[in-house]
Amino acid sequence: MINILKGTKDVLPQESYKWQKIEHEIEAVTRLYNLHRISTPTFEHTELFLRGVGDTTDIVNKEMYTFEDRGGRSISLKPEGTAGVVRSYIENSLSQLPQPLKMYYETPVFRYERPQAGRLREHHQFGVEIYGADSPAQDVEVMLIAKTLFERLGISGLELRINSIGCPTCRKAYNAALKSYFASRVDELCATCRERLDKNPLRILDCKEEKCGEIAKNAPSVLDYLCEDCRAHHEGVKALLTKLGISYVVDDKIVRGLDYYTKTVFEFVAGGIGAKSTVCGGGRYNGLVEQIGGKPCPAVGFGMGIERLILTMTTIGASFGEEPTPDLFLANIGLPDEAFLLAESLRKEGIAAECDTMGRSLKSQMKLSDKLGAKYVVVIGESEWAAGVVKVKEMKSGEEEECSLANIANYIKEKKA
RNA sequence: GUGGGUAUAGCUCAGCUGGUUAGAGCGCCAGGUUGUGGCCCUGGAGGCCGAGAGUUCGAAUCUCUCUACUCACCCCA
Numbered sequence: 149m150i151n152i153l154k155g156t157k158d159v160l161p162q163e164s165y166k167w168q169k170i171e172h173e174i175e176a177v178t179r180l181y182n183l184h185r186i187s188t189p190t191f192e193h194t195e196l197f198l199r200g201v202g203d204t205t206d207i208v209n210k211e212m213y214t215f216e217d218r219g220g221r222s223i224s225l226k227p228e229g230t231a232g233v234v235r236s237y238i239e240n241s242l243s244q245l246p247q248p249l250k251m252y253y254e255t256p257v258f259r260y261e262r263p264q265a266g267r268l269r270e271h272h273q274f275g276v277e278i279y280g281a282d283s284p285a286q287d288v289e290v291m292l293i294a295k296t297l298f299e300r301l302g303i304s305g306l307e308l309r310i311n312s313i314g315c316p317t318c319r320k321a322y323n324a325a326l327k328s329y330f331a332s333r334v335d336e337l338c339a340t341c342r343e344r345l346d347k348n349p350l351r352i353l354d355c356k357e358e359k360c361g362e363i364a365k366n367a368p369s370v371l372d373y374l375c376e377d378c379r380a381h382h383e384g385v386k387a388l389l390t391k392l393g394i395s396y397v398v399d400d401k402i403v404r405g406l407d408y409y410t411k412t413v414f415e416f417v418a419g420g421i422g423a424k425s426t427v428c429g430g431g432r433y434n435g436l437v438e439q440i441g442g443k444p445c446p447a448v449g450f451g452m453g454i455e456r457l458i459l460t461m462t463t464i465g466a467s468f469g470e471e472p473t474p475d476l477f478l479a480n481i482g483l484p485d486e487a488f489l490l491a492e493s494l495r496k497e498g499i500a501a502e503c504d505t506m507g508r509s510l511k512s513q514m515k516l517s518d519k520l521g522a523k524y525v526v527v528i529g530e531s532e533w534a535a536g537v538v539k540v541k542e543m544k545s546g547e548e549e550e551c552s553l554a555n556i557a558n559y560i561k562e563k564k565a
Numbered sequence: 566g567u568g569g570g571u572a573u574a575g576c577u578c579a580g581c582u583g584g585u586u587a588g589a590g591c592g593c594c595a596g597g598u599u600g601u602g603g604c605c606c607u608g609g610a611g612g613c614c615g616a617g618a619g620u621u622c623g624a625a626u627c628u629c630u631c632u633a634c635u636c637a638c639c640c641c642a
Contacts, residue, residue, distance in 0.1 A: 151633080206640050210566080228642090257642080262566085264636060273642060340639080404641090415642095426642060453642030481600055510600055518602040529600060543602070 155261070155269030157455070166458055166468040173300045174254065174274055181293050183252040183276060188232030190256065194222040200231030200440055202407030204348065211259040225258035228406065229275040229451055230436070237279060238442035247280030254454075265459075266424030272454040276430070279437070282446035284384030287412045287432060288392070290448050294416055294428045295394065301457070302466035303418075306427065308394065310414040311402040312382040313350070314374050316435070322373035323349055329367050336363060350403045369400045381411050408433040412448065418460045427460055428452040473521030474502040475560055476540075479513040481529035490528070490553075497557040518543065524560060526551075 152158065159167055178185070194214050201208045213225040226232055233253065236242070242249055253275050260269060276293055278286055291308065298306055314322060326349040334342060337352070341360050344351045353364045374382060389396050404413045413431035430450020437445040461468065476499055480487035487503040494501040502522060504513050510527065517525045525541045532538045532553070539548040540559060551559045 154634085211640080259641075261640075262638095263634095264638095267641070271642065275642095406641090423637065424641075429642060451642055456642055479601075509595090511602080512595080514602040516602085522602095525601080527601065531600095541601075546602085548601095 153269070155263035155267075157268060157270075165471045166461075167454070169468045170274075170301065170454060170457060171254070173297060174252075177293060177297045177300060178252050180296065181250065181289070183250045183293070186233055186236065186251045186253050186277070187255070188226075188229075188236050188253070191223045191225050192232055192235065194224040196231050196235055196440070197224055197227060200234060200408065200436060201228060205407055207259060207406065211261055213258045213260055226255065227259050228257055229253050229255050229273050230277065230406075230408070230433070230449060231440070233275075233277045234436055234440045234442070234447075237445075238437065238440060243280070243443065243445060248286060249279045251277045251279075253277070264424065265422035266453075266456050268455060271456075273451045274454060274457075275449060275451045277447065277449040279445055279447045281448075282434065284381055284388055284412075286446075287381075287385050287414075287448050288388045290430060290450055291389075291394075291414060292392075294430075294450055294452060297452075298416070301461060303457075303460055303464065305464065306416045306418055306460075308389075308396040308414065308416055309399040309402055310385065310389075310396050310412065311370070311398060311400055312374060312378055312385075312411050313370055313403065313409060313413055313431075314378045315410050318373050318375040318378050322368070322370050325368045325373060326350070326352070330363070333363055353401045353403055364401070371398070371400050378411055385412055404429060404431060408436045408439065410434045414450075418456075418463075420463045421456065421459045424456065426453075427456045471521070472500075473523065474517075475500045475522070475564065476502070476524045476526065476556070477513070477517035477520065477522035478503040479510055479517065479525055479527045480504065481510055481527065483528055483530070483533060486533060487528050490556075494557055494560075497561075499557055499560050524563070526556065 194212070197208050197212060203209065207227045208224075212227050214222060215224075217223050233251065237249070254272065255275070256270050256272050258270050261267060263269060274297075276290055278290060291310075295308070298304075313319065327345060330337065330341075330345050330349060330352060334345065336359055337345070338360055341352045350370075352360060353367060371379075371382070386396075386398070402413055402415065404415075409431045411432045411434065414429070415426045416428040418425050418427050428450055430448070432446070432448040434446045435444075436447060437443070460466075476494065478487040478491050478494075478501060480503065484504065484507065488505070491501040491503040502517075502520060504516070508516065514525065522543060525543060526538045527541075528538060536553045537550055538553055538556070540551045540556070541548045542563075
């Protein structure tokens, strides 16, 4: 037996309807917000991710599935969804389409990490990418898309956390302030944070070490160092959220793990699904398109983990809808081919018809109908076949009604309507 | 990469301090007379008790090593 790889998961037939439910709602929401789907390859030049995601991030640094293909190219499985979209936006001159260009994707992403609850080596993300608009409204719309999807899936109680991490200009000033603050207490920081101090002091704010957290508590806040433009933007976002009546918390400790973010960052966090509780994370990345080699273009978006979405829905008891069941089961007594052919002709009329293909006894076929959740059952034996009349049994009530064989399709259709 | 936990049937688990052919419930398949599901009853299939080594007359049970899975840290969705 060859087993499945660590950190990967099968979606089994008993549970695939959960995914379909989510995909169905994604389709509905993306239509409401006029988002167009974009699909990019599962693998790209490694260089794209080095430049896009950032070569100092853990994600590309130690978590990428990177290998050489037979042509000697270094390629990597996508560790996140944005870089490929940016590449495609530039490569296909999508800036020529009416802006802002509103896109979404659904894709597997791959990261070589130790799996745990809510964390896999291959997981799936629904993501939104909106290019060309730099307004606070555009940020808020992106948040609304996520929020609307949550609502349609019956998920309530998620907390929206927002922050602004500024632009390169104000970040410079803030980094300097952070460095001087932490430098005074450098001996009390953990080993990794001492390293962070020089390279990326922002990260110290996120450290889970008790001591570091304590020190970070009184660290200067990014929000106090925003430049005029960034400050106004952040205020604009908050004002719009308030007008919409959407509750949120400003958490100036949010530092997303991808280097490309500027200004707004946000996440939707769930309780009770384990330590990995961020269901959706996103923000603005105004420098990314240029970074990859295109003309400067503001952009904002998010990534949402489908597996974590399912986890959340399961723990709060949200409904995934009904598992699909057959409309009609055609049980036969010694007439398997007749039943088989009839089932097929009914399907042509849009009826989900099922029949036995294992040579089961009538009783066994009845049990099967029950287990499959068939709404109606018809028994076809010699006499019915000869007379052209059958009894249609409604499984739920057990009641039977006569119906001519020729009219079964209409009978079932009427019942469904 | 660093810690902790767990490994017995498809699933959830019993199996006391080592003692014959390893168990239950659920699920699956078949039956409970002549052509009707849910409840009930009967039977069947299905386990190298995670792998290897050791202790012992004898190991699912004790010891060691490995592996897998899992939770948590780091980081992230």
